[in-house]
Amino acid sequence: xxxxxxxxxxxxxxxxxxxxxxxxxxxxxxxxxxxxxxxxxxxxxxxxxxxxxxxxxxxxxxxxxxxxxxxxxxxxxxxxxxxxxxxxxxxxxxxxxxxxxxxxxxxxxxxxxxxxxxxxxxxxxxxxxxxxxxxxxx
Numbered sequence: 001x002x003x004x005x006x007x008x009x010x011x012x013x014x015x016x017x018x019x020x021x022x023x024x025x026x027x028x029x030x031x032x033x034x035x036x037x038x039x040x041x042x043x044x045x046x047x048x049x050x051x052x053x054x055x056x057x058x059x060x061x062x063x064x065x066x067x068x069x070x071x072x073x074x075x076x077x078x079x080x081x082x083x084x085x086x087x088x089x090x091x092x093x094x095x096x097x098x099x100x101x102x103x104x105x106x107x108x109x110x111x112x113x114x115x116x117x118x119x120x121x122x123x124x125x126x127x128x129x130x131x132x133x134x135x136x137x138x
Contacts, residue, residue: 001047002120007033008127011120012136013049030138033120051118054099058119059090062134077102082130090116101125 002013011033030052031037041048056066064078078090078099090099091112101113116122119136126134 002049002051002118003047004038004041006124007037007049007120008124009033009035009037010133011123012052012138013118013120014052016048016050051120053097053118054090054116054122058136062136064090088126088129090122 001016007013012030013033014028015031031049033049037049059066059078062080064080066076066078068074068076074093076092076094078092080088082088089102091102092099099116101116103113116125123134123136126132
């Protein structure tokens with residue numbers, strides 16, 4: 001579930017629905033956050049949305065390129081050019097089903113950052129770096 005302080009209007013999430021026994025299920029139908037979404041969080045509690053996981057298909061559709069960092073394929077870099085000589089890099093370790101934000105130094109060293117747990121965090125990171133919205137079509 002996503003804390004309210006991680007959300008912005010325009011973020012894509014999975015809404016959670018509750019049955020009469022207070023068991024939650026994901027609808028698996030992406031929803032874009034609006035001003036009304038924040039009102040619902042006030043009424044029902046802030047944790048009524050789940051992150052949409054990052055997938056290879058989604059990253060490729062956003063323009064990311066992929067390459068392995070070594071011959072063993074133990075790590076993959078997904079790169080998206082932001083400006084000339086600047087890229088947003090996501091590092092995936094296959095088998096762990098997670099992506100970490102990273103950067104490459106001028107000497108070519110790979111530095112690891114925080115884990116990106118869902119589409120909304122990728123949208124927020126992209127906006128923070130570029131002041132533009134990341135265009136996603138579901």
